[in-house]
Amino acid sequence: MMPLLITKGLSRNFGGLRAVDNVDFTLMPGEIRAVIGPNGAGKTTFVSLISGRIQPSSGMIVFDGADITSQPAYARVRQGIAYTFQITSVYANLSVYANVALPAQLTLRHGPSKSAIQAAVMAALERTGLADQAAMPAGQLSYGHQRLLEVAMGLALKPRLLILDEPTQGLADGEIDNFITLVREIAKNATVLLIEHNMPVVMHLADRITVFNAGKILAEGTPEAIRENAAVQEAYLGTAP
């Protein structure tokens, strides 16, 4: 099977700091991959390079067999790479419906009708449980619901690769359980790349885990293998109990 995403020698410098350092990374289609690592390990920079929000200093990104390194972010989104923001970034003044209509009308751009957009929007809202709040201004949603709206906007793009940057940050425990169910369902049709600090969520969801430390990949493997890995324990999980 051909990998969905490959990075080769991917690096990004911020002044003297090498935030992402020569990273070779491969993601297979259908996977749920978690990226973990201590603060400042370069996780967000790494996914920002993939989504095109920032340009690499060197290296190469291949998506579905095509080199996308020089493509602008919007073109990558159109090819199926959706990114949900770590800091909630919904359109606070627009209705929940309008927030999702914007990505929905993009994927339906070949002669869609108003009803086709409406169907796509409501489908995304129903999957995230926000259908009842469709008319509300997005800024009035609770924080947890705004996080879900971020996911709904990602879903409406019908992505092949959905990048979730710390999606459970600030969610209540009950909301986290629903979220795990939601991501599992999303993963039936899409590959999921997840940055997450909440270890139980990572261990529950991920097929494989990639551990970042100081801009480099420290380890990669199944949740069990990562749990047993001594180097990871030292760098990130603390000493073994």
Add this chain to the structure above:
Amino acid sequence: MSEASPAKAYALHLGVIALLFLLSFLLPDYYHGLLARIMVLAVFAMGYNILFGYVGLLSLGHAMFFGAGLYGAGLAVIQLGWSVPAAMLSGIACGAVLALVIALLALRTTGVAFMIVTMMFAQVFYLLVLYFAAWTGGDQGMVVPQPARVLTFGATALDLTNPTVRYMTALALFSLMLLITLAIVRSRYGRVLVAIRENEERTKMLGYDTFSNKLAAVVVSGTICAASGAAYALLFGYVGSSFASVQYSILPLLWVLLGGAATTLGPLIGTLFMYYVIDITSGYTSAYLLIVGIALILLVLFFPKGILGSIRQRWLGWLP
């Protein structure tokens, strides 16, 4: 932006057009002429509103687009002897081309830099008008002679200097542009423009090429403003450099702010309000601009969203 009540919105806009039509038969001569002028200038404000209200780009140089229409049409009639429809198209085309060129350059900047760059280009346009005084008449301007302002369709001739013909032509242009504006802001493209205003970075990450969308918005905005300028030259017969001065870059901003940015009818309300306040106050005192200034300050303090913007916020959420 809401999906609800398209029928209500269209009914309201058609109602406003019908009211303006009826007013043509009811108003005394002076106000009849004034309203025709206001409708043409409201088109200028509507063009400005597309960019400022919906995309959130504050230009301080829209006088150059109005001026491009004004001179594009005026010079075609006076210097080249073109017919009225050809001159109108010439004015619109000049505005569209100018807007495209300016957009390609000015959209490399944002925020305050965008304001300054557009203002500087408008000054260049203004100074060019003065420099080429041999053709443009410089600061004296030019008068479009009455015989050149006749529209002929076969045997029938429409004299644009006739008050009723002038009013109806202004109304036709205004109605067309109003309905175009309404269609744009209700369209999927309009939704993208608002999204750029609200959060450009996020809009990029939803797969939109925000540069191209902004480019198109400047061209649409500049073209509508040029249509207003071209109509002004042909209907009122005066092509003067003052219309390209910085004052005419500030005025559409004021009209839109007064009436309500990002409302389709706000530009008309704002232009109307400003003209009538000036008209009424100048009847009482020579210091009328002081009163206009105070009125503006009060409005900005208590109705920061403008007249229609405040009405929409408080009572009529469905207003487009």
